Amino acid sequence: MRVAALISGGKDSCYNMMQCIAAGHQIVALANLRPAENQVESDELDSYMYQTVGHHAIDLYAEAMSLPLYRRTIRGKSVDTGQVYTRCEGDEVEDLYELLKLVKEKEEVEGISVGAILSDYQRVRVENVCKRLNLQPLAYLWQRNQEDLLREMISSNIQAIIIKVAALGLDPDKHLGKTLDQMEPYLLELSKKYGVHVCGEGGEYETFTLDCPLFKKKIIVDSSEVVIHSADAFAPVAYLRFLELHLEDKASKFEIDNDLKRKLRYVHCLCVCSSITDERVKNFISSDFFSDSQLITKNFANVYSFKSSL
Template sequence: MRVVALISGGKDSCYNMMQCIAAGHQIVALANLRPDENQVGSDELDSYMYQTVGHQAIDLYAEAMALPLYRRTIRGRSLDIGQVYTKCEGDEVEDLYELLKLVKEKEEVDGISVGAILSDYQHTRVQNVCKRLNLQLLAYLWQRNQEDLLREMIASNIQAVIIKVAALGLDPDKHLGKTLDEMEPYLLELSKKYGVHVCGEGGEYETFTLDCPLFKKKIIVFVLPTTSSARSICELSEHTKL
């Protein structure tokens, strides 16, 4: 099956792509939704659907994979937030629909790779878009044990670094820039103490993938600053290269 991968730059979308390939599918293109860069505070959009932290380096991600990248600016907002989504003009889900509609026309894809693990909200909305476009949803991580997934990602040589922290026990001065391998023991400890989701499914942290078996080039971060202690996010745009 010809597949487009919906990517944020993080570990989950990367590992799901690896699972797609292991299942015999072909990743032919990448798709990403980004915030309006002219909007104040565009580093991280307040979205129920999309991870936008690290969006400045997505072009490098696509170059590392040597695949065409399709991007669309998020114009909509979270309007229909019910358990069941129906087409809603002005909702951010419609940005995903338009993006995937374009990719389907250009690349003749049959399926979409999505790294969703736990969020019913996201999963339901992607399913809605897939049904409308007659695309098969490939979500191999869906509802799997997060401790197992984290171990598998590390064992699969996904080199992803923490680019945002937002949970009790996670300190931007200590943990931003750390790899999954370095963070695994501590994340497991936080899970036992405070119920932290070890894969960050509760928004505890976000990652950006610098290297994995799918990459033809490695992304190098030569400076990893914190934009502000209050926001606990690092800016990647001027600090990454292949």
Template sequence: MYQTVGHHAIDLYAEAMALPLYRRTIRGRSLDTRQVYTKCEGDEVEDLYELLKLVKEKEEVEGISVGAILSDYQRIRVENVCKRLNLQPLAYLWQRNQEDLLREMISSNIQAMIIKVAALGLDPDKHLGKTLDQVEPYLIELSKKYGVHVCGEGGEYETFTLDCPLFKK
């Protein structure tokens, strides 16, 4: 459920946006893999619950943004945690057309670099270190040819954002 590639640099996001950063070690693992999640001691979702509970206590947080585009698994688990903490889940990307979304990210000056590849047609020697605007036409071609998710929603690739309008420095 969690992206771990590049996690060692997450503190740079908080610094760039001038926001506090809250982290918690994920001690649990994926135990309840059913479509509808039920609270389960030792599940990784409970680590998220404890972290968001702390954030809610320390900050004036009323909602949590979910980056899932297609993953019911992720969205449902975040919604479960939000419901239990009386927080509003915000899933603005949910079921968006991925080609449109990728173009919007690029036109919004989000500079995201590919830091992991794991799909047919994506070659570490050619694609690692490239930004989304550099590979957009190729990702669309792979989508049409092999069904690759243009935004990497199926784990085809992972990115790290180098710059975006939210960054203050």
């Protein structure tokens, strides 16, 4: 399936793209929603839907992947915040609709890669947009165990750094700019102490991907500054603003090698088995033949829509 990836620059949208490719899909374009450049404090937009911190580096992200990038300015607000979304003029969801409508027209895509893990608010709205455009949402991370996901992202060579903190126990001076690998033990500790979502699904932190197996080049941060958004005594909100960046050639060949593909496909089997109740289907997916062949690339591709877990 020809797929466009909805990206924020973070780890989740990146890892979901890797899952799409392992499932046999082709990423042909990237799509991103950004704040208006002339907006005060435009790096951190008050949005229920979109990560905007790090948006200045998205052009380099697309260049690192050698893929066309489609961007649209977020003009709307969070108008309809109910559990069920209906088309609403002036809502930020309509910006997503217009963006994906353009991508579909230009790139003839059939599916959209979405890195959502836990937010029903996002799920409902992405499903609404995709249904209106007759697009298949592909959300391989949906409702996965977050500790497992974080571990998989690190082992899959996703080099992402923390670019925003907003939780008890996360210190702007200590933790901004740290890699996932460096932060994993501490995030697990915070999860046990305070119930912090290990993958940041409660808004505790955000990331930006500097390198991964999908990148032909890696992103280097030459300089950045810390911006304090809210100086709360216990849980300050702060983010990194990138000032200078550049792309650098990678020493190793750009590809998802066969070993990594097998690992990702095995994850597919575990993921599907956790959301399917038909024991005959579970047994088939869990079989050695299925886990070592083409897996879910054809018959079970649609299992990974958000609706698989409803």
